[in-house]
Amino acid sequence: MLKLGSHVSMGGNDMFLASVEEAVRYDANTFMVYTGAPQNTFRKPIERLNIDAALNRMQEAGIVPADLVVHAPYIMNLANPDPEKRDFAIRFLTDEVIRTAAMHVTQIVLHPGSAVGGDRLQAVTWIAEGLNEVIRRTPDQTVRIALETMAGKGNEIGKTFEELAAIIALVDDQRRVSVCFDTCHTHDAGYDIKDDFDGVIAAFDRIVGKDRISVFHVNDSKNVRGAAKDRHENLGFGFLGFDSLMKVILHPAFTHVPKILETPYVEGQPPYAAEIKMIKDGRFDPDMKDKIGQEKP
Numbered sequence: 001m002l003k004l005g006s007h008v009s010m011g012g013n014d015m016f017l018a019s020v021e022e023a024v025r026y027d028a029n030t031f032m033v034y035t036g037a038p039q040n041t042f043r044k045p046i047e048r049l050n051i052d053a054a055l056n057r058m059q060e061a062g063i064v065p066a067d068l069v070v071h072a073p074y075i076m077n078l079a080n081p082d083p084e085k086r087d088f089a090i091r092f093l094t095d096e097v098i099r100t101a102a103m104h105v106t107q108i109v110l111h112p113g114s115a116v117g118g119d120r121l122q123a124v125t126w127i128a129e130g131l132n133e134v135i136r137r138t139p140d141q142t143v144r145i146a147l148e149t150m151a152g153k154g155n156e157i158g159k160t161f162e163e164l165a166a167i168i169a170l171v172d173d174q175r176r177v178s179v180c181f182d183t184c185h186t187h188d189a190g191y192d193i194k195d196d197f198d199g200v201i202a203a204f205d206r207i208v209g210k211d212r213i214s215v216f217h218v219n220d221s222k223n224v225r226g227a228a229k230d231r232h233e234n235l236g237f238g239f240l241g242f243d244s245l246m247k248v249i250l251h252p253a254f255t256h257v258p259k260i261l262e263t264p265y266v267e268g269q270p271p272y273a274a275e276i277k278m279i280k281d282g283r284f285d286p287d288m289k290d291k292i293g294q295e296k297p
């Protein structure tokens, strides 16, 4: 069965329960959440995440917590040259792993980090050291840290499969790391997702191993291949196109892997119900954005 959902928010007093309700409204059977604002590291205590109510609602809706994904905030950087900031990132990611486990979620997506100053090898080493420390501090957890493939904006680490492989090779307990494969990012990084997804996956398999992929971020891109820009577009409206993205979504090697949409809102409205419908129908609707605009309350 296709495991399909989107990024949803967690807010108000309902918190995690609100995320489940949002996913149900989109007719999704999985979803991804940040445990707070993605741009900051302020987090509510675990007791206030409303986890039990969310788990009950998921059971009613047929959503399995093991298919869900947490995303770490994107401002944290395990490769920060300042040792105090690296230490903060380690402590914060440790807490995020504990929160993820408390939510019964089994993976947390992490942007590997940024090579501030440009020394990419040093950054790879610091990222692996940070991951090792987080894993050591959470020995009783099975949560996997899913390193995301990045577009290569600025000094982002994880633009190439080789770089992800280099990090993973330095991790002591490799059962605790996996990869989040983002279609927009890999396209922007230069890989030919549009016309040769099988070839890209063959390369990924040689370099990293395709069984490492634990989640896909399915996004179209506003930019040409290799632009290193990281600007997501709604499915079928960008340079990847609907048919190429459907090939990723339906690829027989990844049926068990959750597919998460992180496409932009249309006129302030979430596009996910409409995009999930297009995927289930297997048909692109060129009027999708106009319809969302008209439905605007």
Ligand code: FE
Residues within 6 Å of the ligand: 071, 109, 111, 148
């Ligand atoms: Fe991400």
Ligand code: FE
Residues within 6 Å of the ligand: 148, 182, 217, 262
């Ligand atoms: Fe992503």
Ligand code: ZN
Residues within 6 Å of the ligand: 184, 185, 230, 231, 232
């Ligand atoms: Zn992105």
